[in-house]
Amino acid sequence: MSPDVERILTKIKFGKPFRAHDVTIIHTLVDETRVSFCVDMENDPIQRNHRRGQFYEQKELKDLKRLFPEGGTFVDIGANVGNHSLYAALILKAGKVIPVEPNLLAFRLLIHNVLINRLEHVFDLSKLGVGLSEKAEQGYAMQKRERNLGGAKMLPGEGDLMVVPGDALLAGVTPDLIKIDVEGMEMMALAGLEDTISSHNPVLLVEVDNENEDAFFAWAEAHDYVIDKTVQRYRLNKNHLLIHKSQAGDVAAE
Template structure:
């Protein structure tokens, strides 16, 4: 216990000592900042005078946002997301976790309506808290899983304060998991429930059931062709069939990588563990 107290005091001292350097915009090496877990409210600028607040509990994503701002977490994906958000009036953040992408979208376009879907109850509450920190944003949090059927399903929760890998697939993780009964919705049906007649932008991060979520929103995609940010973890045939179906609808696909948004060939079986952008016109992001 004495060691833990000493470590905590040392971190607090270093945070105070390095804080002025951070405020000057001087980058702190990641190998240092990852050990300096900031706890408190983080103010993240997204440009043009806009910003959002989020609560940091010292976890990795929040901590990176504290130290590095909008480039702190997945900048190859988050920055194009902010660009897409500028003209998006209705945004769906599916698999919101604590709401980073929802917060970014709402801050970038104050007139937008942002719907955040997070099925893990304790994480959904963190998302609600972050939304409350930004009272002028139009973020609505729904404690729902998104799939190809309406009803209930079993969510496999690996535990932890902020699990990023809870999935409807029991085989998604090879670890001890808790089963939680959650409500599932098809996006096509849900949009009718909440009287939404358009969708402009969707982020899909659902830990191994992307093809199910896409099946449940086919009509929405065909009708509105929203810009899509999709986490692709593997090249399962069922998933690749759905992604190729997007190309048949007229979408272009790009790889969100450190070099920017690069046109991507879905037949490349290296398409695993990457974020892909599907848009009517990729040139906006290049």
């Protein structure tokens, strides 16, 4: 656990004040469920949706209802400010949500979103402050961005952040769905999740850069995954929703 996360979680655990600096709070209703969003950036596509009182990629998120079991475990790799994590907890009724996010500017807001929605009992926040790759390495920094916080890449050799294999970070976890949005590092993240994915065959939602598509499709075929749906919002990448072949017949029958 990173020192930043440890300090924040210690404050929460012992009831010490954890101040939100310059945060605007949006209260809204989504699918008849009360949702609150904390926002602090004007020029950010995810927070722009939150300011409007809706989830980012809300239409695509609704499609997960047919694949995610109520009470299941949702792993959000590249969680940013918690858009998908909040949806999983509040709308999909996940029993456990595990966000993974290395960027302090993002996960600090994610924690505020968890607290204001009273979701501490659902979230495991101990995986924040690190990134995922195929092996453990130190020395990464987050790219600084004044807009599109989620587009920040991890820069090797420029800081003190750590990346670790997902198998080590998620030891003992049985995920029902893993979402991966790691700004071009998706193949390295998947390589580090080999045991977790092979053991549990979770549903996968992966943002894939165009340059990684061939490698990604080859990975999916080798691991007996089939694409259930693809959505392209941006020119440089696509979101692929995948299910394991062992579950494809059950999904088709629904």
